[in-house]
Amino acid sequence: MGKFEILNHPLIQHKLTIIRNEECGTREFRQVVNEIAELMAYEVSRDMPLEDVEVKTPVETTTAKQLAGKKVVVVPILRAGLGMVDGILELIPAAKVGHIGMYRDEETLQPHEYFVKMPDDLGNREMIIVDPMLATGGSAIMAVDALKKRGAQAIKFVCLVAAPEGVKALREAHPDIDVYAAALDDHLNEDGYIVPGLGDAGDRLFGTK
Numbered sequence: 001m002g003k004f005e006i007l008n009h010p011l012i013q014h015k016l017t018i019i020r021n022e023e024c025g026t027r028e029f030r031q032v033v034n035e036i037a038e039l040m041a042y043e044v045s046r047d048m049p050l051e052d053v054e055v056k057t058p059v060e061t062t063t064a065k066q067l068a069g070k071k072v073v074v075v076p077i078l079r080a081g082l083g084m085v086d087g088i089l090e091l092i093p094a095a096k097v098g099h100i101g102m103y104r105d106e107e108t109l110q111p112h113e114y115f116v117k118m119p120d121d122l123g124n125r126e127m128i129i130v131d132p133m134l135a136t137g138g139s140a141i142m143a144v145d146a147l148k149k150r151g152a153q154a155i156k157f158v159c160l161v162a163a164p165e166g167v168k169a170l171r172e173a174h175p176d177i178d179v180y181a182a183a184l185d186d187h188l189n190e191d192g193y194i195v196p197g198l199g200d201a202g203d204r205l206f207g208t209k
């Protein structure tokens with residue numbers, strides 16, 4: 001079974017409160033989402049494997065550590081996931097970026113895939129899917145399906161706010177992946193929004209409402 005972790009570092013929790021506030025405007029929302037994503041990348045990368053390497057310092061040759069794992073691909077679920085990409089790339093600048101376009105039907109809450117563009121050789125890469133919101137879990141499940149269909153094996157899902165319903169659904173559908181959230185909220189309302197949540201992450205990031 002993959003991990004499920006709430007990343008409750010004080011800086012992450014403080015910044016999450018800033019973006020939950022309905023008074024937080026687009027510019028600040030965008031900036032702080034990226035800051036949280038960067039802090040989350042630090043936590044999520046804790047289990048990256050290291051290997052020994054010889055390095056010649058100005059003083060002597062020694063054995064030191066370097067990253068030994070698979071190459072990372074950051075996969076934002078469009079649109080809202082785009083808000084987390086730059087923050088992750090601050091810490092993992094060599095990562096490739098694959099995009100999955102998905103929208104949730106407002107009536108049925110069913111996800112619809114409209115775009116997929118991935119690097120090659122996904123089986124040999126570490127995939128980090130990012131989306132601020134895990135609500136019913138439908139979009140996340142479909143995104144993981146899309147990556148597995150293309151050969152991905154090592155997959156992490158990183159979100160800011162998760163609903164218990166979405167965590168359960170995602171972990172049942174894909175028990176092998178690791179799931180990280182900055183907060184586990186209370187429930188979903190009748191419109192499929194996370195309560196207390198932060199509203200519509202895509203609209204708040206891009207100023208579309």
Ligand SMILES: O=P(O)(O)OC[C@H]1O[C@H](OP(=O)(O)OP(=O)(O)O)[C@H](O)[C@@H]1O
Binds near residue numbers: 103137140
């Ligand atoms: O867990 P779920 O019930 O599937 O809901 C979560 C999805 O809904 C939101 O996207 P939305 O459909 O609003 O698209 P957008 O990012 O373009 O606004 C959010 O960014 C997730 O992708």
Ligand SMILES: O=c1cc[nH]c(=O)[nH]1
Binds near residue numbers: 135199202
């Ligand atoms: O609360 C929610 C649920 C889905 N998508 C969002 O952006 N917010």
Ligand SMILES: [Mg+2]
Binds near residue numbers: 203
């Ligand atoms: Mg949206």
